[in-house]
Amino acid sequence: MKKATVALGMSGGVDSSVAVHLLQKAGYDVIGITMWLIPEEFGGSEASIHDARMVAAQLGIVHHVVDFRRQFAQWIIGDFISEYDQGRTPNPCILCNQRIKFGLLQQSARQFGADKMATGHYAQIKSGTNGENILCKGKDVQKDQSYFLCRIPRRVLNDTIFPLGNYHKTEIRQLANQLGLSIADKPDSQEVCFIADNDYKGFLLKAKKVSTFQKGQFVDIKGNLLGMHQGIQCHTIGQRKGLGLALGRPVYVVDIDAQHNQVVIGSEEDLYQTALLADQCSWLYNLPYGVPLHIQAKVRYRAAAEAAQLIIGTDQQAKVIFTQPQRAITPGQSVCFYWGDIVLGGGRIVKSVND
Numbered sequence: 603m604k605k606a607t608v609a610l611g612m613s614g615g616v617d618s619s620v621a622v623h624l625l626q627k628a629g630y631d632v633i634g635i636t637m638w639l640i641p642e643e644f645g646g647s648e649a650s651i652h653d654a655r656m657v658a659a660q661l662g663i664v665h666h667v668v669d670f671r672r673q674f675a676q677w678i679i680g681d682f683i684s685e686y687d688q689g690r691t692p693n694p695c696i697l698c699n700q701r702i703k704f705g706l707l708q709q710s711a712r713q714f715g716a717d718k719m720a721t722g723h724y725a726q727i728k729s730g731t732n733g734e735n736i737l738c739k740g741k742d743v744q745k746d747q748s749y750f751l752c753r754i755p756r757r758v759l760n761d762t763i764f765p766l767g768n769y770h771k772t773e774i775r776q777l778a779n780q781l782g783l784s785i786a787d788k789p790d791s792q793e794v795c796f797i798a799d800n801d802y803k804g805f806l807l808k809a810k811k812v813s814t815f816q817k818g819q820f821v822d823i824k825g826n827l828l829g830m831h832q833g834i835q836c837h838t839i840g841q842r843k844g845l846g847l848a849l850g851r852p853v854y855v856v857d858i859d860a861q862h863n864q865v866v867i868g869s870e871e872d873l874y875q876t877a878l879l880a881d882q883c884s885w886l887y888n889l890p891y892g893v894p895l896h897i898q899a900k901v902r903y904r905a906a907a908e909a910a911q912l913i914i915g916t917d918q919q920a921k922v923i924f925t926q927p928q929r930a931i932t933p934g935q936s937v938c939f940y941w942g943d944i945v946l947g948g949g950r951i952v953k954s955v956n957d
Contacts, residue, residue, distance in 0.1 A: 607631045609711035610720045614653030617722030620774045622661045624765040634658040634665040639674040640796045656784050668710045686835040689860030690934025695750050704754040718761050723747045726767035735759040737886050737945040742770040749903050752938035752948025753884040818863035831865045840930030874927035877957035883918040883949030898940040907940045923957050
């Protein structure tokens with residue numbers, strides 16, 4: 603009987619490299635696919651392609667490279683720049699998963715004759731009661747990456763494998779060393795793959811080909827002028843440091859008004875909101891519209907999933923009402939909806955409100 607073929611997205615890192623071995627051990631024929639994503643003008647190089655190619659040769663699998671630089675620059679980097687210009691704080695990894703990895707890469711997997719696709723995410727896919735696959739949290743609580751997958755298309759779940767979902771990161775590192783992989787000691791990738799030095803402000807200035815952002819006003823929640831900011835792109839909700847304001851008390855960014863080029867300053871208490879509105883929602887589970895559903899919602903990767911009510915509207919919109927007020931709900935970030943370990947879906951945070 604012919605083995606099923608799995609196309610694995612290989613980044614050249616430890617996780618996807620060990621995933622090759624785990625898939626082979628599970629009886630699959632494995633094809634490696636490395637995406638060329640970051641254009642040279644944004645610091646892209648072929649280093650990860652080289653590392654993935656070495657691992658593929660070491661583990662005896664066919665390896666392909668697909669060039670998605672144009673789409674990545676337009677869809678991911680372009681969105682990143684646009685969101686900051688509109689006073690939002692984006693999460694490019696979530697959009698990349700949705701549009702690139704579980705969009706373009708999935709298409710490439712089919713073109714290379716694969717039956718299924720796999721990635722090195724720490725998440726699990728389990729069988730639901732109706733026969734459809736459901737997305738669940740990874741076993742490693744500290745490494746679980748289901749949040750980053752909350753907006754992927756539902757249709758991909760039946761054709762996707764997450765071989766690392768039932769492992770802890772420490773186990774994967776140990777396996778990499780036991781296998782003698784050339785990348786066994788390679789550090790994990792940084793937060794935003796196309797900003798090598800994590801200087802996002804410098805990146806935005808260079809990308810926009812300007813030396814400074816448009817200055818504007820710091821105002822309090824009543825609209826009173828407090829000072830001048832150096833650009834809304836320099837600020838995010840919850841920020842305290844680097845404001846350049848000496849008001850004699852701790853103050854925070856509580857809102858960004860891109861239309862009026864204002865950054866709103868308030869107290870710690872002003873950061874807490876009871877509800878949020880989301881758009882661009884993807885649903886990974888059958889859910890009713892217009893009915894309050896008791897769920898848990900996570901508003902950023904490192905936040906806890908908190909008890910809430912979810913009300914699904916039309917046009918990929920939703921409202922979330924939390925049992926307890928949440929700190930620094932940030933427009934542009936994604937909200938992930940859970941029911942226990944099951945990922946119900948997710949959307950982009952439009953704004954926070956007190957409900």
